[in-house]
Amino acid sequence: MIIVTRKGVTQEELDHIRERVEAAGLRTHVSRGEHRTIVGCVGDEERLQNIPLLSFPGVEAVHPVLKPYKLASREFAAEATRVPLGEAELGGEEVVVIAGPCSVEGLDMLRSTARCVAEAGARALRGGAFKPRTSPYSFRGMGQEGLEILAQVRSETGLPVVTEVMDTRLVELVASYADVLQVGARNMQNFALLTEVGRLRRPVLLKRGMSATIKDLLLAAEYVMSQGNPNVILCERGIRTFETATRNTFDLAAIPVLKRETHLPVIADPSHAGGARGLVEPLSYAAVAAGADGLMIEVHPDPECATSDGEQSLDFGEFQALMRGVRPFVEAVRRTLAAEREAARV
């Protein structure tokens, strides 16, 4: 349930509303917007039945939230959530690009990739140190050494780093290096992991599971948020269907549906969605046109030699071309893209 307060509601009035709701055994979340403040209530709403909330000073309206996700639902927040990412933020006017290799393979390759993507306008560096691989015999990442390389390259370039955490036992370790914790498609419903990353304040990039509905994704976000972490970024990365011509089926419509359903930022990962380098550019354009707040793109200095996902990774020239090509789409939806930077500044 949400309680919409009147313009100019006082702190005392807000405190009083919250005290009464909490005394009935529900939790409250205050969301302050430029024009209004909302008190979201989570718990057994039956218990509020005998409290005449509408007559409380400062209360304008009381609405039920019929969706199963509450904290993640659009109604629960007075405005769109903005998640900080280095000098940028996701969910604002800017379309934020995160780029880097599928896996961290060494210092030199990560450094050169970071420089290339930063110069082209990316705002964050991605790279897996712990990799979820379908086969246990595939390269499974450099582990802690990979995290150290990410931190080293961040200190040289200033780019914040996004990296995956797969195991509850490693959340603390990964969080001590990462600026954003990625929860991958295969772990979207690992509820123990969602709970653990929810205990931190570090932003969480939550990728849609391969067979997860949009509702499942929002309920996974709710897990994280219900632990107290409001900084969730949702990522559409393709789902599994009967189609075999692409690695996954990019669910383009999920982007505007998510933007309608939630106040959280929504990004797209065209690399995993299409699974082929030739599809990354058109899918990126489509995602931006559909309202995505950002893109996550796999880039490798030599995709042919990549230890994972080489077939869908762009080389430096292709990434630069993508960044130039996406700009008119960004402008068409009246948003901004970071400018290309001078090499010397990176």
Ligand code: PEP
């Ligand atoms: C990745 O980002 O490299 C990754 C493994 O993605 P997903 O979890 O979407 O498959």
Ligand code: MN
């Ligand atoms: Mn990958």
